[in-house]
Amino acid sequence: MYLKAYIPKYKPRGLGSKTVDFRESELAQEALQQQQMQQPLSFVDALNSMAQIILAKEDALKILQGITDILGKTLAVDHCLIYAIDFEKHRSIGLCEWLNPQCHDFSHTNTVHNLELFTNGCQYPQMSQGWLESHIDRINPCLKEDDLAVLLHKKRHIKSLLWYPFYFSQEGYYLLVFHQISERRTWQEEEISFINAATNQVSIAFQKIQLLTERQQAEEALNKTNQELENRVAERTVELRNIIERLQSQNAMSKASHKETQQVEEALQISEQRFRAVFEKTAIGMGLVDVTGKLIASNPALHKIIGYSPEELRSMTLADYTHPDDIAYDLALYQELLAGKRDYYQMEKRFLKKKGELFWGRLTVSAIRCTQGKIQFTFGTVEDINERKQAEEALRQSEARFRGFVENANDIIYSLTAEGILSYVSPNWTDILGHDVSE
Structure with missing residues (x-):
């Protein structure tokens, strides 16, 4: 979990050979020299194995764990770890570890620690950029200042330890940790050289891990983008499907509505044709008048009855072709119609023809309203009753003459x-x- 946060982003730098802090007696050195002929070959094989792991593995933890295992087994230590020292967050993070199976009483320490436990012990490699070595019988002064010696040598029973730092930066560095628990150990120059070479391999491993992490992040971002794109495509597909279904439904309704509309239009057309035939051919005068009393449409029968052309009638008012004695009553009824007090009215009145002649007509006026009930137009009909009026007058005069004859x-x-x-x-x-x- 800590690998991603501590992948180095700068050129790795290892440490060259350096004189070990404490040397054993010449007798101990001679005992170890017997293995020197075989160790270089073993070290080379170990470095090659590390390189193969770095090339073959694609998992960060497996790469570091493989390198740690090789280091522990090649150096024949009891405990080997890789730590990240973070001064910025003031902690050390165990990245991986190898523990010798024969060390049954030694517990794992691959955890996160607060640097307050060993501030001086961690700052020394940063300042000196050199390794730190300590033994149970010759404790390094840096460890004494932090009381870390008590923790490592007394409580953890570590007889010899070696801390080898690398990958330095302002924020911290990485650390190879080697613990010898079963016996005291003096580190040879060949071993230090091997560890230094191993840090270069670990640095290369960190670079690959960085690339793997970046590739994984890129793949995750690409997968996320693809998923979002697929989701948007799916959502858009659903939207388009709904739109198509709605359009199909509307189209079906539109066809039905169009058919109904066509039927209504045909019925209206037939009705209009019938009305137009009646309007044009009837002997009764007809006219359409707006709410101001202006005639806006009239039929031929009205033109014949009154004697005015359509153009002349459109420029005239009611008073222009009504007998003066009938105007007041006609206007009163018309105002009641406009006020909504009646839907129609009928009266017999005298009309003035163009040449000044008088004739009697039966006037019927009806209101034409909009859907809101407001009057838009009035429709009037004029029936010529002049002959009937003349007959009634002749009959009245005849009756008067007969009554005078009888009575006398x-x-x-x-x-x-x-x-x-x-x-x-x-x-x-x-x-x-x-x-x-x-x-």
Whole structure:
């Protein structure tokens, strides 16, 4: 979990050979020289194995664990670790470790520690850029200052330790840690040289891990982008499918509505044709008037009755072709119609023809309203009743003459019903017969 945060981003730098702090007696050195002929070959094989692991593995933890195992086994130590020292966050992080299977009583220490436990011990490699070596019988002074010697040599029973730093930066560095638990150990120059060469391999491993991490991040970002794109495509597909279904439904409804509209239009057209035929061919005068009283449409019958052309009628008002004695009553009824007090009115009135002639007509005016109930137009019809009026006047005059003749006659004049009952007797009935008319 700590590898990603501590991948180095600068050129790795190892440490050259350096004189070991403490040397054993010449007798111990001679005992170890017997292995020197075989160690260089073993070290080379170990470095090659590290290189193969770095090339073959694609997992960061497996790469570091493989290198740690090789280091521990090649150097025949009891405990080997790789640590990241972070001064910025004031902690040390164990990245991986190898523990000799024969060390049954030694527990793992691959954890996170606060640097307060060994501040001086960690600052010394940073300042000196050299390794730190300590033994149970000759404790390094840096460890004594932190009381770290008590923890490592007394409680952890570490007889010899070697801390080899590398990959230095302002924030910290990385550390190869070697612990010898079973016996005290003096580190040889060949071993130090091998460790230094191993740090170069570990540095290369960190560079590959950095590339793997960046590739993984790029793949995750690409997968996320692809997933988002797929989600957007899926969402858009659903939207388009819904739109298509809605359009298909609307199209079906539109076809049905279009058919209904077409039927309505055909019915309206037939109705309009019928009305137009009646409007144009009827003998009754018809006119469409707006709410101001201006005639906006009229039929041929009205033109013939009044004697004015359509253009002349459109420029005239009601008073221009109405007898003065009938104007007030006509306007009063028209105002009641506009006020909503009535839906129509009918009256017999005298019209003035173009040449000044008078004629009688029966006027019927109806209101035409919009869907909100407001009057938009009025529709009027004019029926020529001039002949009927003339006949009524002639009859009235004839009746007056007959009544004068009967009332002034010397003879008795009477009329009987079909049942023989008197229905009328002249006024001289009483004078001649002496009976009252009521008798």
